[in-house]
Amino acid sequence: MPTPEKNDPPDIEGLVRERMFALSGRHFISVASLNRPEAERLLDLADAFVSLSRAREKKLTLLRGRTLVNLFFESSTRTQSSFEIAAKRLGADTVNMSPRTSSVTKGETLIDTAVTLNAMKPDLLVVRHSASGAASLLSQKVGCSVINAGDGWHEHPTQALLDALTLRRAFGSVEGLVVAICGDVLHSRVARSNVGLLQMLGARVRLVGPPTLMPAGADQWGAEVFHDMRAGITGVDVVMMLRLQLERMDGAFVPSTREYFRFFGLDAEKLSLAKPHVRVMHPGPMNRGVEIESGVADDLDVSLIQQQVEMGVAARMAVLATLAAQLDEPSLSNSGA
Amino acid sequence: MSMADLRPTAYLNARLVDPDSGYDGPGALIVAEGVIADVAHRPCLEGLSADVAIVDCEGRALIPGLIDIRVKTGEPGAEPKETLKSASRAAAAGGVASIVIQPDTDPAVDEPAVLDFILRRARDIELVHVHAAGAATRGLKGVNMAELGLMAEAGALYFTDVDHAVADSKVFRRVLSYARAFGRPVAHRPADPYLTVGAVATEGELAGRLGLPSAPAIAERIMLERDLALAQLTGARLIVDQITTADALESLARARALGADVVATASINHLSFNEVDIGDYRTFCRLDPPLRAEADRQALIEAVASGLVKVITSAHTPAPAEDKRLPFSEAAAGAVGLETLLPALLTLHHEGRCPLIDLIRAVTLAPAELLGLPGGRLKRGAPADVTLCDLDAPLVIDAAKLLSKSKNSPFDGRRLQGRVLATVVDGRAIYRADD
Numbered sequence: 001m002p003t004p005e006k007n008d009p010p011d012i013e014g015l016v017r018e019r020m021f022a023l024s025g026r027h028f029i030s031v032a033s034l035n036r037p038e039a040e041r042l043l044d045l046a047d048a049f050v051s052l053s054r055a056r057e058k059k060l061t062l063l064r065g066r067t068l069v070n071l072f073f074e075s076s077t078r079t080q081s082s083f084e085i086a087a088k089r090l091g092a093d094t095v096n097m098s099p100r101t102s103s104v105t106k107g108e109t110l111i112d113t114a115v116t117l118n119a120m121k122p123d124l125l126v127v128r129h130s131a132s133g134a135a136s137l138l139s140q141k142v143g144c145s146v147i148n149a150g151d152g153w154h155e156h157p158t159q160a161l162l163d164a165l166t167l168r169r170a171f172g173s174v175e176g177l178v179v180a181i182c183g184d185v186l187h188s189r190v191a192r193s194n195v196g197l198l199q200m201l202g203a204r205v206r207l208v209g210p211p212t213l214m215p216a217g218a219d220q221w222g223a224e225v226f227h228d229m230r231a232g233i234t235g236v237d238v239v240m241m242l243r244l245q246l247e248r249m250d251g252a253f254v255p256s257t258r259e260y261f262r263f264f265g266l267d268a269e270k271l272s273l274a275k276p277h278v279r280v281m282h283p284g285p286m287n288r289g290v291e292i293e294s295g296v297a298d299d300l301d302v303s304l305i306q307q308q309v310e311m312g313v314a315a316r317m318a319v320l321a322t323l324a325a326q327l328d329e330p331s332l333s334n335s336g337a
Numbered sequence: 338m339s340m341a342d343l344r345p346t347a348y349l350n351a352r353l354v355d356p357d358s359g360y361d362g363p364g365a366l367i368v369a370e371g372v373i374a375d376v377a378h379r380p381c382l383e384g385l386s387a388d389v390a391i392v393d394c395e396g397r398a399l400i401p402g403l404i405d406i407r408v409k410t411g412e413p414g415a416e417p418k419e420t421l422k423s424a425s426r427a428a429a430a431g432g433v434a435s436i437v438i439q440p441d442t443d444p445a446v447d448e449p450a451v452l453d454f455i456l457r458r459a460r461d462i463e464l465v466h467v468h469a470a471g472a473a474t475r476g477l478k479g480v481n482m483a484e485l486g487l488m489a490e491a492g493a494l495y496f497t498d499v500d501h502a503v504a505d506s507k508v509f510r511r512v513l514s515y516a517r518a519f520g521r522p523v524a525h526r527p528a529d530p531y532l533t534v535g536a537v538a539t540e541g542e543l544a545g546r547l548g549l550p551s552a553p554a555i556a557e558r559i560m561l562e563r564d565l566a567l568a569q570l571t572g573a574r575l576i577v578d579q580i581t582t583a584d585a586l587e588s589l590a591r592a593r594a595l596g597a598d599v600v601a602t603a604s605i606n607h608l609s610f611n612e613v614d615i616g617d618y619r620t621f622c623r624l625d626p627p628l629r630a631e632a633d634r635q636a637l638i639e640a641v642a643s644g645l646v647k648v649i650t651s652a653h654t655p656a657p658a659e660d661k662r663l664p665f666s667e668a669a670a671g672a673v674g675l676e677t678l679l680p681a682l683l684t685l686h687h688e689g690r691c692p693l694i695d696l697i698r699a700v701t702l703a704p705a706e707l708l709g710l711p712g713g714r715l716k717r718g719a720p721a722d723v724t725l726c727d728l729d730a731p732l733v734i735d736a737a738k739l740l741s742k743s744k745n746s747p748f749d750g751r752r753l754q755g756r757v758l759a760t761v762v763d764g765r766a767i768y769r770a771d772d
Contacts, residue, residue, distance in 0.1 A: 111662050131664030132548035133618030152666070153548030192548060216551070217542025 012052045013060065019045045020062075022325035027139040027146040031157045031196040039164070039200060042318045046165050049314035049321075053089065062321050063092035068124040069117055070096045072149070073110070076128060078284060078309070079149050079159075083126045086316035090324075092124070110134060111141050118142040123327060124320060127151070145323045153187050159283055160193035162315035164201055166307050167238060170279055175202035180226075180233045180274075182208040183242035183264060183291050184253075186215050190283045191242055195221050208232030210264060212253045213244075229264050234273040240281045241266055241292050249290070257290055267293040271302070279304045343764055344390045345369035348723070350380045351394035355401065356698030357714035366399060368721040371763040376715055394725060401701040401713050402434025402722030402762060403679060406470075407578070407602065407650035409499075409671070411742075413454065414443025419655035419742045421455065424675065425464040427741040429768035431676040432724035432757040433651075435466040435712055440477070441499040447472035447483035449491040456492055464767050465760075466712070466722070470495050473512045473523060479503045482512055489519040494708045495576060497524035500625055500670075504530045506563060513573035522600070522707070524576035527561035527585060528552075528626060537666045538627045539612050547618065550666060554629060558584040565592040568599055576707070577601035580646060581626050583636035590645055600707050601645070603637055603699075604652035605681045606672055610634070610747055618665040621747045624652075625670035641699060642691040648707060649699040651678040655743030673741045677748045683728055683755025693728070721764035730756040 021041055025033045034042070052058055068087040070080050075098060087094045099113050110129065117125065118141070125146050127135045132152030139146040150156040167174050179198055185191045185207050198205050205223040207214065219225045226232030233239050244260065254260045261267075271278060280296055281304050288294045297303055346368045353364035353376070365382050367375040367389070375382075385391070405428065411418030421438070428436050438455055440446030446455065452469050459467030471493035475481045478501075485496055496516050503509040503525060516523045536552035538544035544551035561577060565588065568575035580586060580601045589601055606624055611631045614622045622628055640646040654671025661668050674681075682696045705713030712722045736749035760768035 109659065109663060129664065131666050133666075134664040136617055137662075137664055151548075152664070155548070189548060192546065215545030216540045216553070217545045220542045221546070 010051060010055070012048060012055060015048045016045070016052065016060065016062075019048050020325060021045070021322060022329060023319075023322040024326075026323070026326060028157060028319050028323060029135050029139060029146065029148045030155045031160050031193050031200070034197070034200065036200050039197065042161060042315075042322065043165050043168055045321065046161070046311070046314040046318040047169070049317040050311065053310070053313055058089050059091060060089065061091040063087060063090035063324050066092040066123040066324055067121070068092045068094045068126065068320065069122040070094065071113070071117065071125060071127045072096070072098050073129040073134075074150070076150070079128065082309075082312040083149065083316050086313050086320055087124070089313070090317055090321055092320070095122075110138065114138045114142050118144065124323060145327060147319060147323070150189050152189065153192070154189050155193045156189040157193045157197070158312070158316050158319055159190050160197040161319065162308060162312040163194055163240065163281060164197055165311045165315050166281065166304050169311070170304055170307070171237065174198060177203045177238055178206065178236045179203050179238040179240055180206040180208050180236045181240045181242065182229060182232065182266065184213045184244045184248065185209050185218060185242065186213045187245065187248065188242045194240065195223050199223070206232050206236065208264070210254055230270060230273055233270060236274045236278065238279050238281060239266060239271065239274060243283065243285065244287060244291050246287065261290055265291055265293065266296055268296055271296060278302065281305065281308060283308070343370075344388055345374065346390040346392060346764070347382060347385055348392045348394055348399055349382065350396060351399040351725075352396060353378070353399050353715055354694055354697050355715035356694055356702040357716055359694065361694050364399070366715065366723065368723075368761070368764045371721055373715060373717055373719050373721050376717055397758060398726050398728050399715070400697050400724050400726065401715055402724050402760065403432050403700045404435040404704040404710060404713050405433050405651050405653065405675065405678065405700070406437040406648065406704045406708065407439060407604070408436040408653040408675065409439045409441065409655065411655060412442065412458065413451070417742065418657055421459050421467060422462050423740065423742045424653070425459070425462050425467065427673070427675040427739065428465045429760045429762070430740050430757065432679045432726060432760050433465060433675055434722035434724070434760065434762045435468060435710060436675070437494055437708070438467060438469045439499045440470050440472040440497065441501075445472050445477050446470070446488070446493075447475050447477070449484060449487045452488050452491045452493055465762055468492070468494050468708075468710075470497050470524070472496065473498045473503060474508060477501045479505055479508060482508070482515060485512070485516050485521070486519050489521050493521065495522045495524055497576075497578060500526060502526070502528055502530040502560065506567065509564070510567050510571060513567055513575070514571040517571060517573040522574035522576050524578040525564050526578040526626070527557050527564055527580070529556040529559040532556035532559065536627070537623060538615065539629050541612065541630060543612050543615070547615070554582045554633065555584055557582045557626065558588050561585045561588050565589075565597060565599065569597055572598070575599045579604050579607070579626060579652060581607045581629050581637065582633045586636055586640050586645060593645065600647050602648040602650050603641060603646045604650055605674055605678050606652060606747060607634065608637055608641065608649070608685060609681050614747065615665070619747070620661045620663065620665055620668035621672060621745050621749065623665055623668050623670050624672060638685065638690045642695060644695070647699060647703045649682065649696070651675050655741055656745045657743050661745050671745070672747050673739065673743055673745055675741065676739050677734055677746060677753070679724070679726065679757055680732060680734070680753040680755045681748060683726070684753045687754045721761060723761045724757060725759040725761075727756045727758055729754060732756050
């Protein structure tokens with residue numbers, strides 16, 4: 001893809017228009033619905049949105065007249081505001097709902113809530129829910145596009161997209177990178193989406209964690225499984241840490257916080273086993289001193305954590321724009337890569 | 338009684354399939370006064386008196402009415418799910434002549450008054466034979482023994498805490514030995530309650546990828562080994578309720594080889610589906626025990642064919658749409674099955690996995706012998722409970738058309754081969770497919 005010369009006044013809108021396409025599916029539930037050319041095109045488009053987000057004038061009209069609803073059954077300030085900013089930069093109207101504190105407690109079900117919302121004719125419905133499969137269930141019952149912002153332990157596909165975008169910008173390409181995903185893989189939707197997308201883009205993925213936090217059959221996902229973190233991160237290009245829920249640490253899945261940090265926490269000493277140019281990622285929010293040492297997390301030569309947050313907005317803009325394009329003109333989706 | 342007014346009926350030109358005599362061939366039956374008056378192993382009978390009604394079966398199969406020993410309704414306590422009447426109508430449409438109601442109602446059947454309520458309600462419906470099982474422990478809580486003796490006296494055929502594990506081995510031992518004194522078997526679904534807590538799927542690659550809480554299949558064998566040991570200790574008769582895994586089947590085979598008095602059941606669901614049928618979180622396939630790997634399903638079919646597993650049930654568990662239209666891990670477990678049991682069994686037969694007469698035995702004679710019921714056989718003097726079916730007719734299951742109040746059938750949209758044409762109970766035709 002040609003990029004504008006550094007000294008030219010950038011025509012970001014033109015770049016976006018050039019890279020726009022319509023996603024082939026109506027919903028964005030799982031990375032498994034993408035193919036590699038489509039994933040690469042999403043990343044190209046997201047790149048253009050990064051430029052847009054860094055410009056003085058950040059607003060486009062691609063989603064003008066569209067309504068996006070953030071339906072978060074589990075609270076998440078970070079992801080919800082990322083989607084909200086992404087939608088607003090594309091000109092959409094946004095509404096945030098947290099049904100935990102409204103109708104659901106009155107006995108209304110997930111589907112009732114969705115059907116009610118659907119009757120208000122939103123175009124894009126961003127859903128986070130604590131149960132695996134919730135986004136898929138919703139997508140069967142509503143007329144709008146459903147974007148999975150995390151369903152239980154299953155998937156968080158926009159997180160994988162933003163991680164891939166971050167990596168591509170840091171390394172030039174995801175192809176051939178060795179990525180160690182470390183920590184609580186069992187309960188992690190981030191890990192599942194990343195395993196799928198990173199492998200699709202040509203990375204070699206390792207999964208690292210104690211056996212009690214590793215799903216059965218993870219070795220059949222095409223990734224290599226390690227229970228020894230030192231071995232698992234030796235020679236890798238990227239260490240992707242996962243968040244460990246504090247309630248899982250007190251003897252349930254691992255004996256204690258300090259034992260977990262000793263064997264599976266990322267510190268400078270363990271990190272020295274990776275390649276010299278290693279970069280560290282974390283989907284946030286971090287438990288400093290539990291899964292990651294502050295010194296590592298805050299080392300700007302190593303950490304990509306701040307970039308991940310920035311890329312989150314751009315990656316979500318790419319997803320929203322291409323889904324809306326699909327709504328505008330479903331036939332576009334057949335135009336191919 | 339209307340039964341006395343019924344004219345004797347001769348069912349001619351049928352294919353009789355009778356596990357009791359082992360006969361599968363051309364035959365005829367005469368039914369009079371609610372019992373089987375005569376059985377002939379030739380298609381026609383001569384010299385019938387003029388007042389005998391004639392039914393020409395046109396070569397279709399006549400089998401004993403099915404006996405389904407694991408049926409849940411919502412009566413009392415959850416009538417919108419299923420009533421005794423709606424379950425009876427579903428049974429009739431499925432060729433099922435006798436059902437055994439599970440005690441996990443609200444209130445639970447843990448004392449004779451609730452049992453009596455169910456049996457009296459059922460008597461007024463006058464469709465299929467309705468029997469009941471009693472709870473093993475009070476409130477199905479696994480702590481204190483229920484009134485087993487009084488319930489046995491009131492007609493409880495066996496005792497079970499249904500889907501609740503009796504985790505305390507001391508309690509289960511006492512239930513087994515006490516029930517033995519009243520000549521009743523005890524059923525227990527083997528699942529280690531600690532390993533399976535919160536699980537909605539079988540541990541493995543698929544559940545891992547779908548992000549579903551899961552338990553290892555071995556949880557079944559762990560509990561089964563305990564149950565078999567306690568059955569041996571007490572000399573009680575144990576019903577292994579819904580065995581599903583190859584591992585547990587091996588344990589069962591060892592115990593039976595040592596002479597244990599134990600009978601295992603399998604649900605038609607675990608014979609027909611595997612974990613992959615969960616697909617995109619299909620909650621109609623959310624079952625308890627959860628669907629297993631294909632290797633387990635194959636082992637289970639093998640065990641039915643070899644006679645290791647003797648009884649097949651529908652595991653009929655009605656759940657209304659509002660309990661199923663939820664994320665997979667929050668959806669109710671279970672499937673309705675009374676109307677699909679026989680077609681699904683016949684489909685297994687057509688797949689060449691098991692001789693017809695052995696499959697029929699598992700839903701007729703075997704449960705009759707297990708619970709001491711007079712039906713389940715085409716024999717002179719037996720109750721005139723017979724089912725006429727077309728063994729070959731194809732059909733597509735449409736859950737919306739099921740007679741159960743709840744439509745949660747995993748067979749929805751499935752193509753099966755084998756159809757119920759008519760159901761006769763006590764000599765009365767209670768269901769005809771053309772109705």
